Amino acid sequence: MRKIAVIGSGYVGLVTGTCLAEFGMQVTCVDRNIDKIAALNQGKLPIYEPGLDQLVEKNNHYKRLEFTTDIKTAVEKSEVIFIAVGTPAKDDGGADVKSVLQVAEDIAKYINGYKVIVTKSTVPVGTGQKVKQIIRDILFSKNNHSNFDVVSNPEFLREGSAIQDFFKPDRIVLGVESKMAEKVMREVYSVPDGHGIPFIITNLETAEMIKYAANAFLAIKITYINEVANLCEKVGADVKIVAVGMGMDHRIGPKFLQPGPGYGGSCFPKDTKALAKTGRDNSVPLTLVEQTIIANEIQKHRMIEKINSIMDNLKGKTLGVLGITFKPETDDMREAPSLVILEGLVQKGAYIKVYDPAGEKEGKWRFNHIKDHLVFCHNAYDAIKEADAILILTDWPQFKQLNLNDIKNQMRGNYFFDFRNIFERHVIEAKGFQYYCVGR
Ligand SMILES: NC(=O)c1ccc[n+]([C@@H]2O[C@H](COP(=O)([O-])OP(=O)(O)OC[C@H]3O[C@@H](n4cnc5c(N)ncnc54)[C@H](O)[C@@H]3O)[C@@H](O)[C@H]2O)c1
Numbered sequence: 001m002r003k004i005a006v007i008g009s010g011y012v013g014l015v016t017g018t019c020l021a022e023f024g025m026q027v028t029c030v031d032r033n034i035d036k037i038a039a040l041n042q043g044k045l046p047i048y049e050p051g052l053d054q055l056v057e058k059n060n061h062y063k064r065l066e067f068t069t070d071i072k073t074a075v076e077k078s079e080v081i082f083i084a085v086g087t088p089a090k091d092d093g094g095a096d097v098k099s100v101l102q103v104a105e106d107i108a109k110y111i112n113g114y115k116v117i118v119t120k121s122t123v124p125v126g127t128g129q130k131v132k133q134i135i136r137d138i139l140f141s142k143n144n145h146s147n148f149d150v151v152s153n154p155e156f157l158r159e160g161s162a163i164q165d166f167f168k169p170d171r172i173v174l175g176v177e178s179k180m181a182e183k184v185m186r187e188v189y190s191v192p193d194g195h196g197i198p199f200i201i202t203n204l205e206t207a208e209m210i211k212y213a214a215n216a217f218l219a220i221k222i223t224y225i226n227e228v229a230n231l232c233e234k235v236g237a238d239v240k241i242v243a244v245g246m247g248m249d250h251r252i253g254p255k256f257l258q259p260g261p262g263y264g265g266s267c268f269p270k271d272t273k274a275l276a277k278t279g280r281d282n283s284v285p286l287t288l289v290e291q292t293i294i295a296n297e298i299q300k301h302r303m304i305e306k307i308n309s310i311m312d313n314l315k316g317k318t319l320g321v322l323g324i325t326f327k328p329e330t331d332d333m334r335e336a337p338s339l340v341i342l343e344g345l346v347q348k349g350a351y352i353k354v355y356d357p358a359g360e361k362e363g364k365w366r367f368n369h370i371k372d373h374l375v376f377c378h379n380a381y382d383a384i385k386e387a388d389a390i391l392i393l394t395d396w397p398q399f400k401q402l403n404l405n406d407i408k409n410q411m412r413g414n415y416f417f418d419f420r421n422i423f424e425r426h427v428i429e430a431k432g433f434q435y436y437c438v439g440r
């Protein structure tokens with residue numbers, strides 16, 4: 001079995017490392033964040049991802065998975081080195097790949113034999129070649145004749161279902177430049193290979209492009225249904241049925257047609273911006289992607305205006321908000337629509353009481369600037385107590401189980417904003433609420 005190092009132990013690195021250990025590989029997860037590694041070594045996970053804690057514990061117990069800040073030792077003893085550090089958006093929209101290039105330098109310093117260096121981070125086209133050049137230059141300067149290959153292996157997992165997505169991906173994309181690198185990577189992924197998961201073997205540039213093209217397409221699909229939903233509201237159509245009707249066409253498919261307050265997360269917002277920037281840099285404007293970015297911002301602000309106009313002035317009004325993470329089953333709040341929406345509501349004079357099953361820790365610092373108008377509650381019932389309105393921003397499944405009678409009795413007002421369309425209008429209205437959703 002191959003010895004593997006994964007540099008960067010965030011959502012992707014930790015899931016990748018743990019799942020590769022579960023495949024039977026010997027994995028060392030590296031991070032420069034000392035607190036993160038210390039926590040992992042004490043059996044504490046720095047993130048919330050369903051099922052990950054048990055898998056980490058199991059593979060740690062069987063000594064297939066270890067955590068360290070020592071990149072030197074990890075590189076020296078590994079044959080395959082994954083780079084899984086962050087690539088956040090820069091001010092101009094481009095992806096900031098400085099951590100990826102920094103890790104490439106670090107790896108090059110310690111190469112002591114043939115290594116396959118795999119970019120798992122989402123990186124703009126051309127980054128794999130830059131990684132290769134950096135390593136080549138450093139090896140040359142040190143008179144180090146070690147051989148190496150660079151591979152692009154973009155990751156398609158979703159937060160909240162990351163482990164399942166890693167074990168059963170729709171495809172595994174490998175951008176390779178040598179038969180040897182392909183052979184090594186096929187060995188690393190021999191378990192999914194054995195389960196019939198298709199592989200796409202291509203060059204570095206195509207692999208890097210597939211990742212951005214896929215994410216931007218999904219963002220466009222969501223944005224399209226959001227705009228259709230907005231129109232449905234005006235003309236008396238029901239977007240849920242429209243989406244079912246569209247999705248039955250196999251060429252369209254039913255997934256990613258759920259309207260809402262706009263897409264968020266650590267990927268779609270930054271990856272659409274990065275792809276648009278690559279287009280501009282190459283004088284090939286990606287007008288659909290550019291427009292999607294704008295439309296998604298408009299969608300979030302539309303939610304604020306909708307609440308404000310229905311409640312007719314938000315000054316002094318209290319909203320009980322259920323869900324602030326960008327999607328359910330995660331504690332991640334990067335680019336969550338709630339960030340824009342709650343700030344907008346507070347600017348209009350509203351008070352906010354929040355409950356989120358996993359988002360409180362991150363939410364507390366993200367909303368620190370509006371903390372005079374926003375409190376965190378320990379459960380959904382506390383959040384809606386004495387509120388004028390209930391506002392659902394994340395479709396956590398447990399919100400569907402709430403006792404609507406109790407909620408109605410404890411609230412001061414009767415506005416019910418369900419911006420994830422998790423309830424049916426007649427059910428909510430039967431309890432005496434005024435129901436507002438998206439596109440129905
Ligand atoms: N989060 C997702 O669902 C997802 C899915 C697919 C792809 N991706 C991509 O994967 C990459 C990582 O995303 P993430 O969400 O895991 O990020 P993250 O911020 O959760 O984790 C990145 C980790 O890398 C560490 N790091 C940064 N620089 C380092 C260095 N020089 N040496 C060692 N460690 C370093 C950080 O301390 C952090 O722990 C990004 O490019 C992202 O676009 C993310």
Ligand SMILES: O=c1ccn([C@@H]2O[C@H](COP(=O)(O)OP(=O)(O)O[C@H]3O[C@H](CO)[C@@H](O)[C@H](O)[C@H]3O)[C@@H](O)[C@H]2O)c(=O)[nH]1
Pocket residue numbers: 122155156157158159160215218222255256257258259260261262263264265266267268271326327
């Ligand atoms: O029909 C839908 C589907 C999603 N969303 C929103 O879109 C965002 C992203 O959701 P999702 O794609 O499920 O989560 P991510 O974990 O961000 O995963 C995306 O981004 C990852 C990082 O690149 C990729 O690996 C995944 O394939 C890609 O789905 C969230 O705000 C969702 O609420 C909708 O509004 N409607």
